Amino acid sequence: MKNIFLSSIKICGIAKEFETKKGLLLVEGNTIVEKAVPKGIAMKGAQRGKLVELKMTVGKGVKIKEPLFFCFGLSQAKAEQFVEPKIILEEGAEINLISHCSFPVAKANRHEMNGLFEIKKGAKLNYLEYHYHGEHSGTSVFPLLKVQVAEGGVFQSEFNLVKGTVGNTEISLEVELADGASSEIQTKVLGKSAKDIVSITDKVFLLGKDSRSLIKMRSAAKNGGKVFMQGETHAKGAGALGHIDCQEVVIGQGSTAKAVPIVMVENETARVTHEASVGKINQKELETLMTRGLSEEEATELIVQAMMR
Amino acid sequence: MLKVINLTVFSKIGKKKLLDKVSFELKKGEIHCLLGKNGSGKTTLARVIMGLGDWAKVEGKINFLGKEIGRKKTFERAQLGISMAFQEPARFEGLSVEDFLLAGLRGKQKKNKYTRDKILKEALNFVDLEESILTRKIDQSLSGGERKRIELASLIVMKPKLMILDEPDASLDIIVYNEFYDLLLKIRRELGVTILLITHREEAGLVADVATLIEKGKTIASGRFRAVMRNYCQREGRQERCLLGRKGRTNN
DSSP, rough: OOOOHHHHHHTTHHHHHHHSSSSEEEEEEEEEOOOOTTEEEEEEEETTEEEEEEEEEETTBBBBOEEEEEEOOSSSSEEEEEEEEHHHHOTTOOOEEEEEEEETTEEEEEEEEEEEEEEOOEEEEEEEEEOOOSSOOEEEEEEEEEEEEOOOEEEEEEEEEEEOOOOOOEEEEEEEOTTTOOOEEEEEEEEEETOOEEEEEEEEEEEEEEEEEEEEEEEEEEOOOEEEEEEEEEEETTTTTTEEEEEEEETTTTEEEEEEEEEOSSSTTTTTEEEEEESSSHHHHHHHTTTTOOOHHHHHHHHHHHHTT | OOOEEEEEEEEESTOOOOEEEEEEOOTTTOOEEOOOOOOOSHHHHHHHHHSSSEEEEEEEEETTTTOTTTTTTHHHHHHHTTTESSOOOOOEEEEEEHHHHTTTOOOHHHHOHHHHHHHHHHHHHHHOOOOOGGBBBBBBOOOOHHHHHHHHHHTTTTTTSEEEEEEETTTTTHHHHHHHHHHHHHHOOOOOOOEEEOOOOOOGGGGEEEEEEOOOEEEEEOOOOOOHHHHHHHHHTGGOOOOOOTTTTOOO
């Protein structure tokens, strides 16, 4: 493992998870540098020109508590990476997967991902994606991910881009849920300068009976940063329930935050709710911390950091 | 300790006079009640003392420990030794109780882990909360009573000279507010903190020494709690239900 990736793992606060990992996949540029997976998991990787294809299958009933750790990264200031991961969790399988995308020295980096996750009947995937795009707003990141969750399956995910800069980031996640399946998607993004532009679209299709979903989006746009977040939930299944919760904070001149919740229901027994708050920091929280001796700037920083945890 | 002299405040919208030449004095070690009906200006007065709010104009003087603090920012007043707890304490997403309490510490107290942990532990013990609460989040999962105790603990870690408590007894039932008043007496007795208690509850007489009555933004009376409370009740036309609180309680 290259030291620069280890540093960004520390910056993202996932060093402990890295230490306790059960398996590892490291892809630097278009090269699979390291691959080690535990028993019960099959993984194939292939390099096709600029593209890296991956297929990982977690066997039926295989349950692994310790995290599997994927690291996709670029160690040069000007470089590209294209990955196509396909992850299958067979019936009843359960894993925790941490995916760390690291571009620590980026000045003109481009990372594209086109992924597909299949979570079979009763399987559970806890997926954490931590990004670090360096300090120069020099990364363009375009990940697309489709997740299909079969009957009674569970997909929990957290996308985290709060350390370093954002650069130009466009993320699209689409989740389809069958009967009794559920998903909980959390997104946390912090845009820090006028060079940081981020657009995130999280879509959930509640197709099955009694399927459930929660989309929780948190962002802050500082010092000219621009953040766009779209949470969509489409309910078709009988008794399906969904909720979208979006909070965006705007700090400093020229910063922009935009939230678009889209809710569509095609079954009279289904229900989807949404709440959104976009704008200045909560005044009551700010005043409370100022009466504890924090300046307005210190109080703002603490509130934003806490929101992004 | 605190002298408010002819304090007049105009609102930003409509330039309405919210406080009109309010004057009173708070002595070291006192529990001083600000009495008055809802909308009388008690909370506005507390906020102006604390340096909070956006006003069209503020006239008059606020002296704290002999220094004029009217132009100081809220955090500067807090660092001088004034702090305030709000009627409905804020809930913070993602912030733990520990983070919240640590916000009140400065310099070496914050840097030294042993000192820091000791201060937090003592503050929690003081308000009768378990240390395990430190890892919980200051969000809706806390009960109203827990949140109010944490609010007090967060003031205690700051070791303030003056605590402004804005209706801390609101929405507490009779058993809980009796315990709460006991806690205020303990804070005064053991920590030597002066307290400005904003309330409209007569039961505050269980703990208060002195009171100031505010009505329509003006000081109506200031002096011993009983006398001011009697005045308040007379103005409200309910003398027969007044001053029941002090009976059977030692005020020390």
